[in-house]
Amino acid sequence: MRDHGKISAMIPKYPKFKFVEYSDLSAIAEHLDKYPCPICELNIPNIFIWKDFDRPQITTINDNLCIYVSPSNESSYFLEPVGTSKFKETVEICLRHARKISRASELFALKLDPARYLVTEIRNQFDYIYSTRDLAELKGRKYDGKRNHIKRFKERFPEYKYIELIKSYKVEADGLFEHWFAQRKSSRHFPKLAYTSQKRAIDTAFEYFDKLGFDGGAICIGGKMKGFTISSWLNKDTRSVHFLYGDPSAKGISQVLLWEACNKTYAQAKYLNLEQDLGIPGLRKAKLSNYPLKLEKKYEITLRETAGSHQ
Numbered sequence: 001m002r003d004h005g006k007i008s009a010m011i012p013k014y015p016k017f018k019f020v021e022y023s024d025l026s027a028i029a030e031h032l033d034k035y036p037c038p039i040c041e042l043n044i045p046n047i048f049i050w051k052d053f054d055r056p057q058i059t060t061i062n063d064n065l066c067i068y069v070s071p072s073n074e075s076s077y078f079l080e081p082v083g084t085s086k087f088k089e090t091v092e093i094c095l096r097h098a099r100k101i102s103r104a105s106e107l108f109a110l111k112l113d114p115a116r117y118l119v120t121e122i123r124n125q126f127d128y129i130y131s132t133r134d135l136a137e138l139k140g141r142k143y144d145g146k147r148n149h150i151k152r153f154k155e156r157f158p159e160y161k162y163i164e165l166i167k168s169y170k171v172e173a174d175g176l177f178e179h180w181f182a183q184r185k186s187s188r189h190f191p192k193l194a195y196t197s198q199k200r201a202i203d204t205a206f207e208y209f210d211k212l213g214f215d216g217g218a219i220c221i222g223g224k225m226k227g228f229t230i231s232s233w234l235n236k237d238t239r240s241v242h243f244l245y246g247d248p249s250a251k252g253i254s255q256v257l258l259w260e261a262c263n264k265t266y267a268q269a270k271y272l273n274l275e276q277d278l279g280i281p282g283l284r285k286a287k288l289s290n291y292p293l294k295l296e297k298k299y300e301i302t303l304r305e306t307a308g309s310h311q
Contacts (some may be wrong), residue, residue, distance in 0.1 A: 010027070013061075022211075049242065053071060053072060067079045078095075095303050102301070104301055117301050118301070121299055124278050126276065128288075130292050131271060165215075166209070174203075177198070180247065205243070215231055229243060233269075241273065
């Protein structure tokens, strides 16, 4: 599925940490393969391509993999520990160090004693999970609007082509992203930080496209790229879709791109994880309009005596 190289770095033991590098991914995979998690934050390509924004550091606590994240826009936190050894003790160490565990899965949250821990839903971080077949076939009245969008797009752009996205298309993808962001930079939801973090993540994804096992597709109109999507396997049934951008001037292109990808590039996956909406109203509306099978809930965990002190 992925090639992280033959040599993997050693993950230090707490209280020592190291920043995530490509050579660490095999060691991280050894933990995640034993204890797979449904959330997109614990997708190995996601950990790596967003490393310049999240600045993840790794350590082991009681032989559990612990990832300490220090994003530019919020206080530092641990992702949920990966493993089951000395669970309560490991959670306590994480919370003494960082004061919060964030983006934790529902399965993890249910293991915690509510008298000891404050467990708070983070709605903006919920992942959207879909049936790939449903998004490929668009059957039923609830998808009438989607089918109409696709029909009108085909009428406007009968010459469009859907092609496999490969590493060498980076220049075209960069140009499309710049155009896409230029239409949104005045919005409070898309500050300069959002541009910088997304641009760097896209650059890293293309640089390691084959090594990290990415797949994707693109729509071209008149020989120019007008939309692209990139994903990787989250688990044996699910692909996590990291990027999906469409030229705003080509109305309906995002729906057509997703539909084409589900019929072709992503067809082998039973489920798609379209990741979070980050509280962006238009993005939430778009994700809900595709009728997710479920929302993969995520939580923030704090000790009750410190809850609210580190928001």
